[in-house]
Amino acid sequence: MKDDVMKTPIPVSLPPLATGLIAVAACAIFGWLFLLAESEVAVLGLVLLAVLAGWGAQKTGLSATLGTAMHQHSGAMNGAIVASLLAVIALLGTEHFPLLMLSTMLLYLVAALGLNVQFGLTGMVNFAGAAFFGIGAYTSAVLTTHTAVPPLLILLAGGLIAALIGALLIVPVVRTAGHYSAVVTIAFGVLFKTFLEVNEVLGGPQGLMVGSMNVFGWDFNNGPVLMGHEMSFYVNYALLSSGLAILAFALTRRLERSWLGLALDSVRLDETASACFGINVVRAKVLAFTYGNILAGIAGALYGMMISFIAPNSFTFSDSLLMVSIVLLGGLGSLWGSALAAVIVVLVPEKLQILQEYRFLLFSVLVIAMLLFRPQGLLPRGVRSYFPGGRAQR
Amino acid sequence: MDIGLLGQYLANGVMLGTMYALVAVGFTLFFGVLDVIKFSHGDVLMIGAFTGFTTYLGIVAIGIENPWVALVAVLVVSIATTAALGALIARYLVLPLKSAPPLNILLITLMLGTALREGVRLFYPDGSNPKAFPALLPTASLELGSFSLRADSVILVSAGIAVIIGLNLLINRTRLGLAIRAVAQDEETAKIMGINYTMIVLVTFAIGSGAAAFAGIMNGLYYNEVNFGMGLLLGLIGFSAAIIGGLGNIYGAILGGFLFAGLQTVGAVALPFASAYKDVFAFGVVIALMAWKPTGLIAERSSDRV
Amino acid sequence: MSEVLLEFEGLAKSFGGVRALDGLDMRVKRGEILGLIGPNGSGKTTSFNVVTGIYTPTSGRVRFDGRDITGLGARKVYEAGIARTFQRSRLCLDLSIFDNVMIGNHARVNNGLWFNLMNRRGLRREVEDGYARARELVAGFSADLADRMFAPVGALPMIERRRIEICRALVSAPKLLLLDEPSAGMTHDETAQLMDDILAVRDRMGDLSIVIIEHEMGVIERLTDHCVVLSYGRKISEGSYAAIAADPEVQTAYLGVD
Numbered sequence A: 001m002k003d004d005v006m007k008t009p010i011p012v013s014l015p016p017l018a019t020g021l022i023a024v025a026a027c028a029i030f031g032w033l034f035l036l037a038e039s040e041v042a043v044l045g046l047v048l049l050a051v052l053a054g055w056g057a058q059k060t061g062l063s064a065t066l067g068t069a070m071h072q073h074s075g076a077m078n079g080a081i082v083a084s085l086l087a088v089i090a091l092l093g094t095e096h097f098p099l100l101m102l103s104t105m106l107l108y109l110v111a112a113l114g115l116n117v118q119f120g121l122t123g124m125v126n127f128a129g130a131a132f133f134g135i136g137a138y139t140s141a142v143l144t145t146h147t148a149v150p151p152l153l154i155l156l157a158g159g160l161i162a163a164l165i166g167a168l169l170i171v172p173v174v175r176t177a178g179h180y181s182a183v184v185t186i187a188f189g190v191l192f193k194t195f196l197e198v199n200e201v202l203g204g205p206q207g208l209m210v211g212s213m214n215v216f217g218w219d220f221n222n223g224p225v226l227m228g229h230e231m232s233f234y235v236n237y238a239l240l241s242s243g244l245a246i247l248a249f250a251l252t253r254r255l256e257r258s259w260l261g262l263a264l265d266s267v268r269l270d271e272t273a274s275a276c277f278g279i280n281v282v283r284a285k286v287l288a289f290t291y292g293n294i295l296a297g298i299a300g301a302l303y304g305m306m307i308s309f310i311a312p313n314s315f316t317f318s319d320s321l322l323m324v325s326i327v328l329l330g331g332l333g334s335l336w337g338s339a340l341a342a343v344i345v346v347l348v349p350e351k352l353q354i355l356q357e358y359r360f361l362l363f364s365v366l367v368i369a370m371l372l373f374r375p376q377g378l379l380p381r382g383v384r385s386y387f388p389g390g391r392a393q394r
Numbered sequence B: 001m002d003i004g005l006l007g008q009y010l011a012n013g014v015m016l017g018t019m020y021a022l023v024a025v026g027f028t029l030f031f032g033v034l035d036v037i038k039f040s041h042g043d044v045l046m047i048g049a050f051t052g053f054t055t056y057l058g059i060v061a062i063g064i065e066n067p068w069v070a071l072v073a074v075l076v077v078s079i080a081t082t083a084a085l086g087a088l089i090a091r092y093l094v095l096p097l098k099s100a101p102p103l104n105i106l107l108i109t110l111m112l113g114t115a116l117r118e119g120v121r122l123f124y125p126d127g128s129n130p131k132a133f134p135a136l137l138p139t140a141s142l143e144l145g146s147f148s149l150r151a152d153s154v155i156l157v158s159a160g161i162a163v164i165i166g167l168n169l170l171i172n173r174t175r176l177g178l179a180i181r182a183v184a185q186d187e188e189t190a191k192i193m194g195i196n197y198t199m200i201v202l203v204t205f206a207i208g209s210g211a212a213a214f215a216g217i218m219n220g221l222y223y224n225e226v227n228f229g230m231g232l233l234l235g236l237i238g239f240s241a242a243i244i245g246g247l248g249n250i251y252g253a254i255l256g257g258f259l260f261a262g263l264q265t266v267g268a269v270a271l272p273f274a275s276a277y278k279d280v281f282a283f284g285v286v287i288a289l290m291a292w293k294p295t296g297l298i299a300e301r302s303s304d305r306v
Numbered sequence C: 001m002s003e004v005l006l007e008f009e010g011l012a013k014s015f016g017g018v019r020a021l022d023g024l025d026m027r028v029k030r031g032e033i034l035g036l037i038g039p040n041g042s043g044k045t046t047s048f049n050v051v052t053g054i055y056t057p058t059s060g061r062v063r064f065d066g067r068d069i070t071g072l073g074a075r076k077v078y079e080a081g082i083a084r085t086f087q088r089s090r091l092c093l094d095l096s097i098f099d100n101v102m103i104g105n106h107a108r109v110n111n112g113l114w115f116n117l118m119n120r121r122g123l124r125r126e127v128e129d130g131y132a133r134a135r136e137l138v139a140g141f142s143a144d145l146a147d148r149m150f151a152p153v154g155a156l157p158m159i160e161r162r163r164i165e166i167c168r169a170l171v172s173a174p175k176l177l178l179l180d181e182p183s184a185g186m187t188h189d190e191t192a193q194l195m196d197d198i199l200a201v202r203d204r205m206g207d208l209s210i211v212i213i214e215h216e217m218g219v220i221e222r223l224t225d226h227c228v229v230l231s232y233g234r235k236i237s238e239g240s241y242a243a244i245a246a247d248p249e250v251q252t253a254y255l256g257v258d
């Protein structure tokens, strides 16, 4: 009786769920306070608090309980997480800058999820993440200024163009592995930025203006009105970015928990053996590479519209490395890990302006330490369970 | 196009090729002994150039004016520092990760490169701006029509080629080189033969990094400038050159270095739209080459035994 | 249907100057267990690698089940019905037992993008079927393992890993199973256990043919119907175990005297 993984419901007990919901609420309040915190001291205090809380959760077994909650009550937990994200956006309401930061973080997360499929699942390093993000942004700059394509479609176009340009790299990336494909993507990343800098049509080093988002006639330059109060226009972008991040997260989760995800894992761990068991290695790599580039392109397209002005300097090799750092810090293949790491890598330096200047240094040192002492990342990926709750753990 | 201009491009290409080959040889040496890519190589080169620059300032400060003395001091200090840095990286970042997935070493050294680059930018006095590297070599030139051959260029290229030949002799003709090749061939057997494995790895990293420092100084003398970002591009070019040549093969690295320089020069001369695209062109060709010959022109020995 | 399942004809493979296979002729009959033996470096593993399409032969042909499969590529060979294990265990250590076995089942599941991302109900059914199948197979080797289908493989001892490797190869119900030194890295008792398992599997899957590479002569003696002896990439002897054991040429090849 105990062997039927799918059907036997694991006995439901309230404590994990209750603990989980309380933890989500606590995180939401924390996030809200953190985004609003003004003084460096307050931010530093909150960062310290978070580190302590994380450490405490490990020590007291709270994190294990949370894992159980996520696993057994994934519906309720995911719902709570989405609800608290929306609540935080509503609470921030009129605050331009915190909303912009939150949206930026979410869009970086979308790109990092794509990279995680490429790198974490399939083992294909892509050191041109920022370039594909930039392709999306430049696509939206060109299309919003020169055409009347509806902006929602421009998002898709950003993903599509990123995938198409990525397709130019497919032959060398798929035919090679490890350091060989690394050099291809690094070369592409550097080439892309150099190209933007010298290309006059795309604005050269000065960059381009990008038009704003517009959904069914609702221009994102207008602040939405909630109960008589006009909110920041960034609320629009925060909501759309949240939607995008949730969609990307759910899709990536499904990909990971499917036969395709298994094939990607197998290709990462042993290409030769994979082929000997009938796995189409080329297909797996093309799928992962394209999937990741589409996500980066879409995220970049919305990012461009949101910040309304883009330049080659936002899409450098160092930015690509920052995206790879998100994946590495969070843990290879770990989606929640990427989410946590996106918060750390994007939000913390934005809030701590003293760190802003030092962020590349800071995160490169952090990743070095991580690779040496905790290569599995902050939130290591667990064993695959194909369905929520569908894993007999003994 | 007149002969003089052509000669100028040729001289320029040879200069670049020598520099790139020096960097590529380092990548190939590291890959040979350990099967790893140490991507911080370019930034180690930059550290070498900055160490050299700092040494020069120190020399001037203690009142030594003779450029030859300064040059020797610059070279000695910078090569020694960089060699030590290379050995430290091997000891504390590369060797501990030897049994981890091979990409981790690429990643950790990439991050180290970033840290070095950012470290110089943030902590070297006025590090974010380029520094004027002193002209320590005689600048007299020989005019042949429109082609002028400068003495410093000749010295630089000759010295660079001498270093490459010296490295080659070191690897192929000395006991140390024999030990390095033994480790590269087969680590286990080399250990059984009584070779001090760790020592050889550290020495190899020191040698490769020293060569990079030399290339860094060459670069500084040639362009009369050093800046914190110089290593990123040079590292990438050296890495590409080593890969095009076929990793682990010293001749391949030299070939790759000159090939890349040739591509850049051709890109600058032949492309109708501005030489600004020369790097775009060169990297584009690298990507195309990788699509055509994924493991380089001189194929790497296959290591995946089933 | 012909009696011969797999046939090599003048199979040769060189690596640079090394002739790993040098004109090998060999046949495997349906339903038999064939022992492939020979000194280290005599080309046994290489012959597996050539059959399974990891290497293309320098010359010669491989026929399987009435078809020429020379140079077909690993994936196609697998689909034709040949599965193998590796000399150096090649499981995915980070993945669960279930995942590892299901990698072998890859050709039988729906790999469509839409199906995997959107048809959760269909996928769930396939996962349940796959689970039942994998569990039954694993239970045939060890009931204890079958209760831990979601444990990572990396934590298991060598013998269990070998069992899972064999399950991974068997889950697709191949016609031919190639075992490359299944006893490597195991104690004498463990080897004996694993051989019992293999015999039991053969009894359960009536028409399965097996080629086994082994250095332990006891294993060969117990398991095989027929043996082929390689030396320097050539066949130097074949026949029953008793016959090849008595062959003086085989003895010199193993002892290395001329």
Ligand SMILES: Nc1ncnc2c1ncn2[C@@H]1O[C@H](COP(=O)(O)OP(=O)(O)OP(=O)(O)O)[C@@H](O)[C@H]1O
Binding pocket: B302, B304, B305, B306, C015, C018, C019, C020, C038, C039, C040, C041, C042, C043, C044, C045, C046, C047, C087
């Ligand atoms: N990929 C390869 N590249 C170069 N040489 C190889 C390769 N694979 C095998 N060889 C060589 O081919 C010969 C036969 O090797 P093979 O692995 O087939 O031997 P084997 O009979 O399986 O030996 P063992 O009992 O040690 O496993 C050996 O000399 C080996 O070094």
Ligand SMILES: [Mg+2]
Binding pocket: C044, C045, C046, C087
């Ligand atoms: Mg073998």
